[in-house]
Amino acid sequence: MCAAVAGQRGRRVLLIDHNDEPGRKILISGGGRCNFTNLGTAPDRFLSQNPHFAKSALGRYTPAEFLALVERHGIAWHEKTLGQLFCDGSARQIVAMLLDECAKGGVDLALGGAVTAVDHADSRFRVRYGVREAEAPALVIATGGPSIPKIGATGFAYDLARRFGLKVVEPRPALVPLTLGGDEVLFRSLAGVATEVVAKCGKAAFREAALFTHRGLSGPAILQISSYWRHGETLAIDMAPDRKPGWLREAKRQQPRTTLRRAIAGAVPDRLAEALAEHIGIAAELGNATDRALEAAERSLAGWRFSPNGTEGFAKAEVTIGGVSTADLSSQTMEARRVPGLRVIGEAVDVTGWLGGYNFQWAWASGWAAAQAI
Numbered sequence: 001m002c003a004a005v006a007g008q009r010g011r012r013v014l015l016i017d018h019n020d021e022p023g024r025k026i027l028i029s030g031g032g033r034c035n036f037t038n039l040g041t042a043p044d045r046f047l048s049q050n051p052h053f054a055k056s057a058l059g060r061y062t063p064a065e066f067l068a069l070v071e072r073h074g075i076a077w078h079e080k081t082l083g084q085l086f087c088d089g090s091a092r093q094i095v096a097m098l099l100d101e102c103a104k105g106g107v108d109l110a111l112g113g114a115v116t117a118v119d120h121a122d123s124r125f126r127v128r129y130g131v132r133e134a135e136a137p138a139l140v141i142a143t144g145g146p147s148i149p150k151i152g153a154t155g156f157a158y159d160l161a162r163r164f165g166l167k168v169v170e171p172r173p174a175l176v177p178l179t180l181g182g183d184e185v186l187f188r189s190l191a192g193v194a195t196e197v198v199a200k201c202g203k204a205a206f207r208e209a210a211l212f213t214h215r216g217l218s219g220p221a222i223l224q225i226s227s228y229w230r231h232g233e234t235l236a237i238d239m240a241p242d243r244k245p246g247w248l249r250e251a252k253r254q255q256p257r258t259t260l261r262r263a264i265a266g267a268v269p270d271r272l273a274e275a276l277a278e279h280i281g282i283a284a285e286l287g288n289a290t291d292r293a294l295e296a297a298e299r300s301l302a303g304w305r306f307s308p309n310g311t312e313g314f315a316k317a318e319v320t321i322g323g324v325s326t327a328d329l330s331s332q333t334m335e336a337r338r339v340p341g342l343r344v345i346g347e348a349v350d351v352t353g354w355l356g357g358y359n360f361q362w363a364w365a366s367g368w369a370a371a372q373a374i
């Protein structure tokens with residue numbers, strides 16, 4: 001995006017990527033259909049040490065603008081849920097669109113050569129890549145974060161930024177499945193069971209599906225909350241978000257001969273109901289359980305505590321939280337405050353979106369903002 005816009009503004013642009021094909025993360029995104037933006041984009045859907053940083057770029061290059069570009073290229077799209085826009089066809093169309101925009105801007109593409117050296121002297125950047133070298137007054141770091149190393153993702157942006165004296169906020173995997181150990185390992189036997197929950201960690205809460213896996217917890221609600229979760233913290237999962245306080249006591253009055261398991265099975269899938277009832281430990285018919293015990297059961301179900309022992313790491317994380325500190329960058333131009341001509345955009349920056357097209361919108365918007373100032 002940045003290369004295309006800068007090129008179309010008349011700049012001579014060289015785009016270097018060490019992969020043999022460009023945009024590999026776009027190709028695997030959104031299950032191959034690329035969730036390219038979110039209509040609900042707003043700064044509060046991004047995590048950063050400076051929550052104000054993303055406002056300027058997001059405000060100047062909006063989802064409507066990206067959508068207009070998609071439509072100009074005749075790419076059919078649909079809204080899946082929660083403002084998430086996907087291609088009807090394939091993520092390849094988004095890569096083709098960006099390449100076409102680059103071609104319109106006369107961008108030169110250098111694929112397949114690793115960047116081996118970057119020097120800065122006399123206000124010029126010299127980049128060695130493969131056996132070649134290029135020199136320019138401006139350098140944009142757009143190499144993303146280390147999530148999914150097997151498709152060529154690296155922490156190169158952080159190494160380079162540090163060499164220029166920029167601070168890096170500790171990178172960690174985000175939008176990532178969480179793993180369970182200890183007694184919670186028993187929940188792994190539910191692998192494949194999904195249910196709608198509200199997942200909470202601190203002040204953050206997401207109502208979406210959660211999925212039990214053979215390693216722990218996944219599904220959109222868990223991926224979302226993983227960005228807020230830190231080692232040692234506990235998650236609270238509302239297993240039955242549509243049930244109002246008093247629902248089990250009401251069930252006792254209506255169906256005193258039913259079991260806790262059967263009552264819970266009205267709210268969650270059977271296998272999960274069985275596991276939850278077993279953990280709560282009320283085997284008797286509801287009519288024989290005390291109101292106090294049922295109230296405690298309701299409370300447990302409304303805030304089931306999980307203490308994940310970790311995440312599935314960068315190998316499975318959709319994004320990397322943290323990155324080049326916004327304190328060292330201009331929010332208008334993405335330029336490093338102390339290194340004129342150096343810019344950092346996209347996921348490499350300490351701005352991380354929720355699941356649902358927000359991360360691409362940040363990549364487009366920050367790339368566009370940087371290109372305006374080159």
Ligand SMILES: Cc1cc2nc3c(=O)[nH]c(=O)nc-3n(C[C@H](O)[C@H](O)[C@H](O)COP(=O)(O)OP(=O)(O)OC[C@H]3O[C@@H](n4cnc5c(N)ncnc54)[C@H](O)[C@@H]3O)c2cc1C
Nearest residue numbers: 017018025029030035143144154156346347357358359360
């Ligand atoms: C499985 C998966 C699905 C996703 N789905 C979505 C989605 O549907 N919607 C959404 O908004 N976000 C999604 N994301 C997140 C989104 O893909 C990223 O946030 C986004 O691609 C970041 O864009 P970027 O340009 O900053 O970095 P990237 O897209 O990662 O691009 C960085 C480029 O730099 C290159 N590079 C890296 N290191 C070097 C180096 N040392 N030398 C030269 N080149 C290098 C890479 O090859 C890569 O092409 C998904 C992520 C994953 C992993």
